[in-house]
Amino acid sequence: MKLTRIHMDAGHFVDAEGRTVILRGVNLGGDCKLPYPDGGTHHPSDFSDHREVSFVGRPFPLEEADEHLGRLRHWGFNCLRLLTTWEAIEHAGPGQLDQAYLDYYTEVCRRAGEHGLYLFVDFHQDVWSRMTGGSGAPGWIFEALGMDLRRLGEADAAIVMQQAYDYDDPRPRQEERYPQMCWSRNYYYPANCILWTLFFGGRDFAPHFEIEGQNVQDFLQGHYLACQRAVAERVAELPNVLGFDTLNEPSCGFIGLGMEERRGINRGAELAMPGLSWSPLRALFACDGNPVRVPVVEVSYLRGNFVDVARQVANPRAVRVWLDGHQDPFLQERVWGTSSEGVPVALKPDHFRVVDGREIDFERDYLLPFLHRVTDNVRQVNPEWMIFFEKDGNTTFVDPALPEGLPERTVYAPHWYDLITLMMKRFSPFASYDAIARKPVLGQKALLEMYISQLSRVQRTPGWAERQVPLLLGEFGIPFDFNGGRAYAAWAKGDHDARIWRHQVRALELMYDAVDALLVSSTQWNYTATNRNDPRVGDGWNQEDLSVFSRDQQDDPSDPDSGGRAITGFVRPFARRIQGTPTSMRFESRKGLFTLEYEADPAIEAATEIYAPRCQFPDGFEMAAVGVELTAEPDAQLVYARARRAGPTKITLRRR
Numbered sequence: 001m002k003l004t005r006i007h008m009d010a011g012h013f014v015d016a017e018g019r020t021v022i023l024r025g026v027n028l029g030g031d032c033k034l035p036y037p038d039g040g041t042h043h044p045s046d047f048s049d050h051r052e053v054s055f056v057g058r059p060f061p062l063e064e065a066d067e068h069l070g071r072l073r074h075w076g077f078n079c080l081r082l083l084t085t086w087e088a089i090e091h092a093g094p095g096q097l098d099q100a101y102l103d104y105y106t107e108v109c110r111r112a113g114e115h116g117l118y119l120f121v122d123f124h125q126d127v128w129s130r131m132t133g134g135s136g137a138p139g140w141i142f143e144a145l146g147m148d149l150r151r152l153g154e155a156d157a158a159i160v161m162q163q164a165y166d167y168d169d170p171r172p173r174q175e176e177r178y179p180q181m182c183w184s185r186n187y188y189y190p191a192n193c194i195l196w197t198l199f200f201g202g203r204d205f206a207p208h209f210e211i212e213g214q215n216v217q218d219f220l221q222g223h224y225l226a227c228q229r230a231v232a233e234r235v236a237e238l239p240n241v242l243g244f245d246t247l248n249e250p251s252c253g254f255i256g257l258g259m260e261e262r263r264g265i266n267r268g269a270e271l272a273m274p275g276l277s278w279s280p281l282r283a284l285f286a287c288d289g290n291p292v293r294v295p296v297v298e299v300s301y302l303r304g305n306f307v308d309v310a311r312q313v314a315n316p317r318a319v320r321v322w323l324d325g326h327q328d329p330f331l332q333e334r335v336w337g338t339s340s341e342g343v344p345v346a347l348k349p350d351h352f353r354v355v356d357g358r359e360i361d362f363e364r365d366y367l368l369p370f371l372h373r374v375t376d377n378v379r380q381v382n383p384e385w386m387i388f389f390e391k392d393g394n395t396t397f398v399d400p401a402l403p404e405g406l407p408e409r410t411v412y413a414p415h416w417y418d419l420i421t422l423m424m425k426r427f428s429p430f431a432s433y434d435a436i437a438r439k440p441v442l443g444q445k446a447l448l449e450m451y452i453s454q455l456s457r458v459q460r461t462p463g464w465a466e467r468q469v470p471l472l473l474g475e476f477g478i479p480f481d482f483n484g485g486r487a488y489a490a491w492a493k494g495d496h497d498a499r500i501w502r503h504q505v506r507a508l509e510l511m512y513d514a515v516d517a518l519l520v521s522s523t524q525w526n527y528t529a530t531n532r533n534d535p536r537v538g539d540g541w542n543q544e545d546l547s548v549f550s551r552d553q554q555d556d557p558s559d560p561d562s563g564g565r566a567i568t569g570f571v572r573p574f575a576r577r578i579q580g581t582p583t584s585m586r587f588e589s590r591k592g593l594f595t596l597e598y599e600a601d602p603a604i605e606a607a608t609e610i611y612a613p614r615c616q617f618p619d620g621f622e623m624a625a626v627g628v629e630l631t632a633e634p635d636a637q638l639v640y641a642r643a644r645r646a647g648p649t650k651i652t653l654r655r656r
Contacts, residue, residue, distance in 0.1 A: 017606035023521035025079030028416030029059035030539035033135030040540035050139030055088035113240035113242035127186035146326025173537035190283035244384035259346035272306035285344035289320030413474035451514035508569025512602025600643035
């Protein structure tokens with residue numbers, strides 16, 4: 001299938017024929033964060049092999065590519081957010097790029113185009129690296145910075161599953177050792193805060209810290225950008241490659257904090273995290289090998305906020321994370337010190353908040369310049385590429401405003417989740433909690449209104465319409481093992497009826513109803529080819545389990561739907577390409593009624609293209625429109641609509 005390039009016009013994606021394009025896709029895939037084949041967090045590891053690992057085979061071996069890509073196309077997806085990581089490319093050492101992996105990744109991109117799938121390259125990270133409980137940066141970085149990656153968990157500088165989890169314990173869930181979804185706390189923990197501060201602000205906050213003759217910021221960003229450039233040069237000529245995501249879920253680290261302030265507690269524009277609540281002063285003191293008392297926070301639904309509930313001694317064994325002969329760069333800058341009584345002292349209380357007498361702003365002063373560096377880097381290879389931009393994930397919907405001065409052809413690609421469903425793995429269509437408005441939500445109608453309200457915060461930001469920046473929801477989705485994994489238990493007992501997924505279906509329907517209502521493009525998180533129904537495994541990473549596919553549920557390999565989870569929740573009709581400008585799109589799943597309204601432009605010769613999946617219309621559908629020539633291709637699950645007159649146009653598909 002030959003794809004032509006998509007461009008941007010007046011805040012919309014537009015194809016070569018002039019049709020408005022809605023991109024509906026999936027992140028591929030959740031296990032791309034991990035070495036192949038046995039790099040998943042359900043395997044114990046001390047990371048001693050970090051230079052010898054390989055990511056060839058993520059998201060799947062090439063011999064499986066047609067199966068998985070064909071399934072995604074069958075499910076109506078027309079776009080991929082295709083993951084890669086800095087580690088996958090440069091794991092062997094500084095400047096040692098894995099050419100075999102680059103060959104492999106390029107071939108996956110090419111084959112995606114053969115299956116009619118556009119994609120954008122996602123340089124993925126979560127809480128910096130596998131060695132700090134996430135994914136992204138290679139292990140040799142720690143040695144270059146003078147940090148001992150083996151000591152981070154022991155010093156309470158990071159929560160790392162391979163260091164916290166008891167692999168000999170038969171219980172898959174070990175809440176006392178490794179609480180579910182606890183990995184995200186690492187954004188506020190010492191190791192991540194140190195690393196992100198150096199990555200984004202090393203020149204300002206550690207000006208004397210040099211590696212190989214460069215300031216630490218230039219060293220880190222330079223290697224990151226070189227890896228992006230290597231991928232860009234491989235995929236430059238592929239028409240299905242739309243562009244690059246700058247950096248998945250960037251974090252500000254200590255930037256913007258006073259030495260005694262804590263992220264998520266002292267600042268209203270951030271979501272708080274449960275667990276240890278670190279200030280820069282206490283974090284740096286602990287990492288230098290000192291026990292320290294740190295506040296513990298938990299959510300209070302009564303107060304609608306996170307509150308301090310206790311104090312805990314962190315790093316009780318006085319483990320120092322710096323290698324022998326290396327010093328904390330912020331200690332070297334005399335940002336902090338220790339009193340004669342052994343108490344940490346802030347010598348420069350505003351060091352991370354004020355630079356050259358001016359109060360700094362992370363987005364304006366650090367994230368935006370980085371965005372321009374990424375843009376210049378990849379557009380030297382292909383000037384036509386779009387740039388997909390994300391803010392710090394913990395501020396995206398609390399503070400939705402975009403910084404001034406975005407590069408041309410920037411797509412805003414934030415991530416959005418129902419935080420109660422995601423973090424607590426619980427879902428009820430009748431009651432939830434709005435973590436942004438901080439109030440309870442009762443009833444399905446109110447839940448949908450909450451979703452629409454949260455997502456539309458971005459579009460309601462002053463100046464959004466004037467900027468004409470397309471919105472693509474880069475991540476959203478559900479943990480399929482929510483509510484105690486009841487659906488998995490039923491499946492294991494032999495109940496393979498679709499009803500066991502009814503709550504997952506309803507959760508996804510509500511999310512896609514909101515996406516349709518706002519007419520935004522999206523890439524759901526995620527499709528993992530190696531997913532297992534095992535709560536110890538899931539997507540293979542920190543016990544997350546958000547994949548729409550699992551091998552454990554594949555009864556019939558000849559059926560592309562087999563292995564899919566709750567498919568009627570996300571496989572649903574939508575307009576891929578519109579002969580004009582869409583004004584409304586809605587699917588009423590109970591009625592089996594799809595409605596598209598748009599301002600038709602007959603000067604565009606190509607027809608509107610609607611995906612009409614068999615799983616929603618098993619016995620076919622009735623089509624209706626006025627002034628439109630309608631043609632159905634059931635085998636392709638497509639409807640074509642060619643308007644003959646300009647103006648408001650309405651098309652309906654109704655289940656028979």
